[in-house]
Each structure stands twice: as C-alpha cells, then as structure tokens.
Amino acid sequence: MTLNDIMFYLFAGSILTFSVMTVTSRRILRSAVYLLFVLVSTAGLYFMLKYNFLAAVQLTVYAGGIIVLIIFSILLTSHVSEKAVVAPIRQQIFSALAVAAGAVLTIMTIFKFAFVPSAATAIDSNVTNVGRALVSTGRDGFALPFEVISVLLLAAMVGAIVLAKKEKTQNPANSPKS
Amino acid sequence: MIDNIPLNSFLVISTLMFFIGIYGFLTRRNLITMLMSIELILNSVNINFVVFNRFLYPNQLHGHFFSLIVIAVAASEAAVAIAIIINIYRNFKSIDVDNLDQMKF
Numbered sequence: 001m002t003l004n005d006i007m008f009y010l011f012a013g014s015i016l017t018f019s020v021m022t023v024t025s026r027r028i029l030r031s032a033v034y035l036l037f038v039l040v041s042t043a044g045l046y047f048m049l050k051y052n053f054l055a056a057v058q059l060t061v062y063a064g065g066i067i068v069l070i071i072f073s074i075l076l077t078s079h080v081s082e083k084a085v086v087a088p089i090r091q092q093i094f095s096a097l098a099v100a101a102g103a104v105l106t107i108m109t110i111f112k113f114a115f116v117p118s119a120a121t122a123i124d125s126n127v128t129n130v131g132r133a134l135v136s137t138g139r140d141g142f143a144l145p146f147e148v149i150s151v152l153l154l155a156a157m158v159g160a161i162v163l164a165k166k167e168k169t170q171n172p173a174n175s176p177k178s
Numbered sequence: 179m180i181d182n183i184p185l186n187s188f189l190v191i192s193t194l195m196f197f198i199g200i201y202g203f204l205t206r207r208n209l210i211t212m213l214m215s216i217e218l219i220l221n222s223v224n225i226n227f228v229v230f231n232r233f234l235y236p237n238q239l240h241g242h243f244f245s246l247i248v249i250a251v252a253a254s255e256a257a258v259a260i261a262i263i264i265n266i267y268r269n270f271k272s273i274d275v276d277n278l279d280q281m282k283f
Contacts, residue, residue, distance in 0.1 A: 008183050012191050019195050019218055023202025028211060035214050038195075042221055045188070049232045054242055058224075061249050066217065066256045073260045074210055077267045085274055087205040095204040103197040110189045115234065117185060122236035133239055142243050149250045156254030163261035 008048060014041045026083045028074050036067045050122075053130050188229040195222035209263050209273040213256065220252045 018037040025031040039062045046055035086092075123129065137143045199218030206212050224245040231241025267273050270280070 002182065004183065008187070012187070015191060016194055016198075019198040022218065023198055023206065023211075023215060028208060031211060031214060035217065038218065039221060042225060045191075045225060046228060048183075049228060051228055051232070051242055054228065054245060057246060057249055061253050062217075062221070065253055069256055069260055070210060070214060073263060076264060077210065077273050078208075084211060085207045085276070087207060092205050095201055099197045099201040099204075102200070103193060106193045106197075107190055110186055110193065115185050117233045118236055120235075120237040122232075123239060125239060125242055129239070130242070133243065140238065145243065145247055149247055153250060153254055156258050160257040160261040163258065164264050 004048070007044070011041045011044045011048070014038075015045075026086070028078060028082070028084055029071065031084075032067060032070050032074060035070070036063055039063045039067065051125050053125060053127055185229060185233045188225065192222040192225040192229070195225070207274050207276055209266070209275065210260075212275070213259050213263070217252065217256070220248060224248055 015038055018034045018041070022031050022034040022038060025034060039058065043055045043058040043063065046052075046058060087095075133140055134142050134146050196219055199215045199222065202215035202218065203212055206215060227241040227245045227248070229241075231239070235241070263273055266278065270277060272278075
C-alpha cells in the first residue's frame, strides 16, 4: 500500500460519503457545503492523474464560482434554518431501487469490458501545451470549441442578467403574472 | 496503469457518483438541491472523460478539453438556472416543485 493508494482511497471515500450527504441532508446550506467537499476531492483526483491545469480550473470555477453562486441563491430564497421537504417514503424507496439497479448493471458492464491501457508516452498537459492546443486550428487544435464556448458564456451572462433583472411596472402593487 | 491504481476503480467511483446524483434529482423537492444533483452528475461525467484520456489515449488531450468545456457549460448553466430560480421565487414565493403547477394544463 503506497502513499498513492492511500491518497486515492481517501479521495474516493470522501467523494462517495459527501455525495450521499449532499443528496440526503435536510439542511440546504449544509448540503451545498458537502457539494463543495465533493468538488474539491474531485480536483484531488485530477491532480493524481497529473492534469494540473484541469484541477486548477475545477477548483476555481466549480469550488470557487458555482458553489458561491449556489450559496448566494440559497440565502436569497430560503432561511438558513429551514429544512428541506422530503419526498414521500414510497418515492424514496422506488428511486433507491431504480438507482441501485442502474449502478449494479453499469458496474457489472465495466468489469466485463476489457479495457486496454495504452503504453504510449503521455503528453505533458502543462499550460504551454494546453494553451497551444486551445488556439491552434490544426489536427489536434481546439480553436472552434474555444470560440463556441466564449459565445455561449456571453449569451449565458446576458441571459442571466435579463432574467434576474427587476421589471419596471406601471402599477407597483403587484408584478405581472403573465 | 497509473501508480498501480486500475482504470476500473476510477470508473466505479464515477458511476456511483452519477447514480447518487440521479437519486438526489428524483427525491429532492427544492429547485436548488435539484441543481446541485445535476452538478454531481456533470462532475462524474468529467471524471470519466479525464480517466479515459489518461489511461487509453495518453498521447492526446481530447478528454481533457472535453471536461474543460463541460465545466464552462456547467458554469453558464448554473448562472442561468439560478436567475430563473430567483425569478420563480419572486413570482411564487416558493421554489418547491410541488407548488409550481401554474403552467399545468
């Protein structure tokens, strides 16, 4: 049992534990914090796979951006001490059964399929290589997805502002329901 | 094999995470917690892409860029979804899906 194994099982255990706690915790704010732990452990897995840039993006965008956004909206829409409504026990049991069946089937399929790990020399995913690939238009270039994602981010930003903006109404008594 | 950890253990973790996310999506009644379940699902898919890239095609970076783009799409999706949720809260004073049946025909 090397240090790498120990780190892997640590990350795997924390991912699974905190995932379960994210979907079962009755307090919404706590469940957001558990989600933060899941995302940080995932970044740890990326570091173990030696994708340092991706792990940094995971930490900044997911753990830094999305979690802050989610906590912000939780504080806007519910009280901190408010407990989430639980689904009826019947629905919980049937969901758990369906999910367990799917998980067992998928894991059996994974173990049945013979993956052949490649012995090719690994390309170094440092920032130079990543940046070159992002702007090159050649065979291994990703210029088109890069441009598409920038347009998508702009559209999402404008859309979010327009959606969340407070409408100016003529009669301030109640907002239009239509 | 990277550091003696087999490919299958990564895949098992991401599978379990995916189905835990689906369980949360099916049983939660609050829009924000449903959004958090979706984030779990997207994250597990990201792990799959990265692991396949590292183990099966280490001389390319396609899976790496796929997960980068999935992260960007997840960020924009979360922003728009939270704008919609805040708008719903403003109109209905609740974000429980049980109360949101105004559009039912």
